[in-house]
Amino acid sequence: AQKITQTQPGMFVQEKEAVTLDCTYDTSDPSYGLFWYKQPSSGEMIFLIYQGSYDQQNATEGRYSLNFQKARKSANLVISASQLGDSAMYFCAMRELISTGANSKLTFGKGITLSVRP
């Protein structure tokens, strides 16, 4: 089974509106971390936000927030007030902290392409 599932087709959003990018995950590890990365057309990987499985509150970083629903195993990224520069590919990733250890590999989803319309 895939550990990280991102199934949305290409997403479109109007500038200044909010958009939610979906991510579901599968793990039996009781302790894990969830990450979102942005990859613009230039190819660089930019870290956006992190959520630990035991964090009591949903993570926020500026215009980015993570809608973490542990029971449903979902970690959706919410981008508020979209900007043209948000057009990129977005990847959800997971690190399983008990089975593979702290600082171990991240397992990535296949990504979602977001296009922001002016």
Place this chain on the structure above:
Amino acid sequence: GAGVSQSPSNKVTEKGKDVELRCDPISGHTALYWYRQSLGQGLEFLIYFQGNSAPDKSGLPSDRFSAERTGGSVSTLTIQRTQQEDSAVYLCASSAASGGRRGSGELFFGEGSRLTVL
């Protein structure tokens, strides 16, 4: 600079030749990762080094692929007898033993080495 440095940025080779890709991680980062990204796809884990521990080679697709990390710093990914299906962007990343944003231990990526096998 202070980021992860990869070379070469582009490599074109003929089928059957060997290639070496180099990664210089962020100074002080103990963990180093190699990923592969085919066109428009997600990131495929290849190998992970953590300090003096045995590397996690579970993602290497065949015995034509190998990697080493000398002195706990620079790493070289070697692909022997290249095949056309090896064409991809090879991304290197590093992370600190602890810290990062909210203790996430996020990965910092280089700009990648684009490999084209003719």
